[in-house]
Amino acid sequence: MPRVADHDQRRAQIARAFQRLLAAEGFAGVSFSRVAAEAGISVGLIQHYFTGKDALLRFAYEDAVSRMSRRVRARVHEGEAARLPTAEVLLASLAELLPLDEERNVEYRVRQGLQTQALPHTDLADVARKAGRDLLGYVTAAVGNGVRRGEVEPDVDAVLAARMILATTQGLADQVALSGADTFSAPDLLRRVITTVFADPSTRKTI
Template sequence: MARAARDVALDEGLSGVTVASVARRAGVSVGLVQHYFSSKGALMQRVFVDLLADVDSRVATIVEQGEEEAASIREMAALGLAELLPLDAARIRECQVRREFHALAAGDEGIAAVARDSDRAFRERLAGVVRNAQRCGEAAPDVEPQRVAQQLWVTVVGIGATMLLDPSLSGTELLRDAVTSAFPHPCGRQRAVM
């Protein structure tokens, strides 16, 4: 049912997510949906959590593949952060729905908490990436990992929001510039291997 709710949100937007539409999509009764989700708010929170988990999963896959291929942190960060950008039809729709959720969060504390927790967790992971980059020499040793993570986060979120309004914006180039500023040096481990 949660997958059906997520699919309705992606296909129809948040206004299309109702107990009845989710029941139809899942092929179950309205009563069964109500059994698992006590309110529309609970249903919407689950849709948001699942949408964010999909992005996290794609980013984790990029990191795993990058580590297997001995990619630089700069490369992995650029590819991972690009998952938040509206670069193809699926990600455009995903970004639109995330924006809808952020607008909804202004008046819904449950949705706002999901957004805050997810954003905070992503920034924490980014700070860990910066610390790893400091260890291998890609990031300067004197930068503050939390600050760099916050800068990368607000940059990618801003690029994504702007690209939804102006698809001609060269978002991947702007993101690459930001990532290169955060990780300006080559990886010392790669140099040692060569």
């Protein structure tokens, strides 16, 4: 019997080839012919799954965000199963946004590259906004959980604290990408910021 194509797997194969090219060469270096060569398939097959470059852009962006989100959720599940303090769970999960290895570096470059394309593309802007809202919601909920567990002072502004933590995370990601992970310890710096929210009551400062 002829093998039935796994369409989800094929779309992912095309998206990952696009992501690798985008990470290595930037948006200007990406075309259907380049993606086809990188994926080892024909241009016609790409056109079978994606009607144009904008459709591929959106799918590749959603794929990168989805993979990042799955790793974040996995870290949360592992931390909660081990009954770790909320701050430790938050640190482990947000470290997945830092380009500290090849996979995370590619995803970081893809997210940055596609975010620059989001302004003239409504669909991409919608994906970017949703990803940002989801991430802010997660960190805000983590701070709120810390309040309930007595790890955070009850008068801390959870949304403001979450924005501070996320701004630090993004800034550290940019610095790692520009200067390299070996020049400083990004997770240690991120831990310092998180512990300004999740800190010993005797030393904690209200945000």
